[in-house]
Amino acid sequence: MVGTITVTEGEFAGWLTWDLKGTFDQTVGPFYFRIEEDGRARSAFRAEPRHMNAGGRMHGGALMTFADIALFQTAYNEMEGRSGVTIQLDSNFIDGAYAGELVEATGEVVRAGGSLVFVRGQITASGRTLMTYSGIIRRFKPKE
Amino acid sequence: MVGTITVTEGEFAGWLTWDLKGTFDQTVGPFYFRIEEDGRARSAFRAEPRHMNAGGRMHGGALMTFADIALFQTAYNEMEGRSGVTIQLDSNFIDGAYAGELVEATGEVVRAGGSLVFVRGQITASGRTLMTYSGIIRRFKPKE
Numbered sequence: 001m002v003g004t005i006t007v008t009e010g011e012f013a014g015w016l017t018w019d020l021k022g023t024f025d026q027t028v029g030p031f032y033f034r035i036e037e038d039g040r041a042r043s044a045f046r047a048e049p050r051h052m053n054a055g056g057r058m059h060g061g062a063l064m065t066f067a068d069i070a071l072f073q074t075a076y077n078e079m080e081g082r083s084g085v086t087i088q089l090d091s092n093f094i095d096g097a098y099a100g101e102l103v104e105a106t107g108e109v110v111r112a113g114g115s116l117v118f119v120r121g122q123i124t125a126s127g128r129t130l131m132t133y134s135g136i137i138r139r140f141k142p143k144e
Numbered sequence: 145m146v147g148t149i150t151v152t153e154g155e156f157a158g159w160l161t162w163d164l165k166g167t168f169d170q171t172v173g174p175f176y177f178r179i180e181e182d183g184r185a186r187s188a189f190r191a192e193p194r195h196m197n198a199g200g201r202m203h204g205g206a207l208m209t210f211a212d213i214a215l216f217q218t219a220y221n222e223m224e225g226r227s228g229v230t231i232q233l234d235s236n237f238i239d240g241a242y243a244g245e246l247v248e249a250t251g252e253v254v255r256a257g258g259s260l261v262f263v264r265g266q267i268t269a270s271g272r273t274l275m276t277y278s279g280i281i282r283r284f285k286p287k288e
Contacts, residue, residue: 002198018198020198022193022194023194023196023198023203024194024195024196024197024202024203024205024206025198025203027171027172027195028171028172049166049167050167050168050170050171051171052167052168053167053168053169054164054167055227057229059167059168059169059209059212060208060209060212060230061172061205061208061209061210061212062171062209064204064209064212064233064235065203065204065205065206065208065209066205068204068208083199085237086204086237087236088234088235088236088237089234089235089237090232090233090234090235091208091232091233091234091235092231093230093231093233
């Protein structure tokens with residue numbers, strides 16, 4: 001099981017991050033998250049030049065990677081400690097993001113059935129909606 | 145305009161790659177492509193531990209980044225030298241990929257209208273289908 005770390009310094013002090021050294025999460029991130037007062041998860045990262053495409057705008061792959069991670073943060077309670085995999089992620093790209101911007105994701109669980117959790121959410125930066133997405137997680141059976 | 149480089153050594157000798165140092169393409173890739181005898185584009189990269197999630201399977205973000213890049217390779221002829229942006233990418237995750245595997249993408253243009261190019265494709269490794277996707281590119285007007 002991957003553990004979480006509470007960040008103690010820098011702009012994300014007080015946020016949580018996953019202890020995922022050497023994985024794709026760290027190749028693109030790290031990404032940060034916290035639970036808001038209303039109980040909903042908020043995910044965030046700071047856009048850097050390494051997230052941009054040749055045109056100086058954030059690459060769709062960086063946004064979709066962030067969406068896939070935010071999907072699981074949004075569904076955290078419904079996962080009930082079980083692991084799972086994304087089986088579908090549909091992405092609409094609405095506006096560009098630029099190096100230096102704080103990029104954030106929020107979302108909601110639309111339905112959690114037996115093995116499927118349906119989530120939708122949005123990624124924003126500086127008040128602009130960059131991307132909307134909807135995804136389906138298949139959660140595995142609890143370990144006996 | 146970003147140039148292409150023909151790879152001269154290593155396993156991708158003879159393939160092309162984009163000269164995209166410092167961009168997200170290089171953060172996740174590099175990715176390689178070539179035109180097959182039937183005129184269709186094939187894209188590829190070698191899966192490494194840095195593309196994996198905590199469970200040792202390829203992260204969906206790596207697959208979606210590759211899909212977004214393969215989308216443009218597939219639509220290369222229809223872009224007619226114009227640039228464009230992905231406005232939608234829908235992804236279905238079917239099987240996992242593992243470090244060391246050769247990951248490849250192929251696809252087809254379903255329709256190229258005035259400003260929109262509709263593409264669908266699939267990502268495979270070792271004969272398994274990992275992901276299917278469909279995407280829409282908005283191509284910009286040619287520069288006068």
